[in-house]
Structures are given as C-alpha cells and as structure tokens.
C-alpha cells in the first residue's frame with residue numbers, strides 16, 4: 001500500500017525537477033494527493049484524480065500522473081488540468097486558477113468510458129443515464145458540480161472538480177431519460 005506521504009514526496013520531487021510547484025491550497029492539494037493514492041491502490045498506477053480511468057494501463061498511459069498534458073497546460077495556463085502542478089506565479093497567488101479546456105483528445109475519453117466497465121450495464125437503474133449511440137448500450141452516470149456547473153460522465157464523481165476544485169461532496173448526480181437510443 002502506498003502512503004499519502006509517499007505520494008506527496010513523489011509529486012514534490014517531480015514538481016521540483018521541472019521547476020513547478022504544487023497547489024498552494026492545502027485542502028485542494030490533500031484531495032488531489034488522496035485521489036492519486038486511491039487510484040494507485042485501485043488500478044496499480046496513479047491515474048489522474050480528475051479524469052475517469054479505463055482500468056487498462058495501455059489506455060490510461062496518457063493520464064498517469066504526471067500526465068502527457070501537464071507540461072503544455074502549465075506552459076499555456078500556469079497549471080495542469082487538476083491544478084496539482086502549478087507555475088510559480090500561480091503558487092504565489094499572482095495568477096488565479098480558472099477553468100481550462102480538457103486537452104485530452106475526446107476519442108481517448110470515450111474509450112475510457114467504454115473500457116472502464118464503470119457505467120456499462122444492460123439494465124439502467126433509476127439513477128443511471130443512457131448515453132450512447134452504440135448498440136451495446138453504454139449506460140453512464142452523469143455528475144455535475146454544484147459549485148461551478150462542470151458536468152462529467154462517470155460512475156463516481158471525481159475527487160476534485162477539475163474546473164473549480166470543489167471537493168467530491170459537491171457533485172450531484174443527474175438523471176437523463178433518453179428514448180432515442182437503439
């Protein structure tokens with residue numbers, strides 16, 4: 001079992017070697033590190049705490065933290081998608097953390113949903129959502145962040161909202177009734 005301290009030290013060391021900093025907000029940082037710790041325990045690798053993992057290493061390779069998208073995001077915006085890694089000006093509070101676009105290609109996101117097994121079911125429960133054109137009926141839950149309105153499809157809400165950094169508890173499930181799927 002990997003300890004939270006080890007996850008923290010690894011992130012700190014990686015940040016230092018790239019000239020980055022970790023999120024200066026203690027609570028957000030703790031949530032993100034806990035998300036990484038749980039994902040590593042669950043999948044065997046620390047997949048991004050803000051994204052849905054497929055549970056297949058070959059599909060999740062690009063979102064194993066630090067993900068393939070961190071450096072271009074830090075360069076362009078000052079922080080990664082989850083805002084775990086930040087630039088100096090962000091660390092010092094000179095630049096705010098605002099929503100940034102998801103750089104991960106949409107096709108890869110879709111593949112994660114399909115491969116994860118989460119959200120795949122034959123029979124929707126009261127609270128599940130049917131969201132696919134595929135004949136194999138992928139049934140996904142949809143969550144929205146009550147703080148900023150961010151919406152995502154996954155079995156469980158993310159540990160931290162990638163947009164406003166609200167905690168998991170701020171996510172609520174949305175039910176959509178769709179009749180036009182074959």
Ligand code: SF4
Nearest residue numbers: 048065067080081082
């Ligand atoms: S977005 Fe940030 S926290 Fe998520 S995997 Fe990339 S570097 Fe790690």
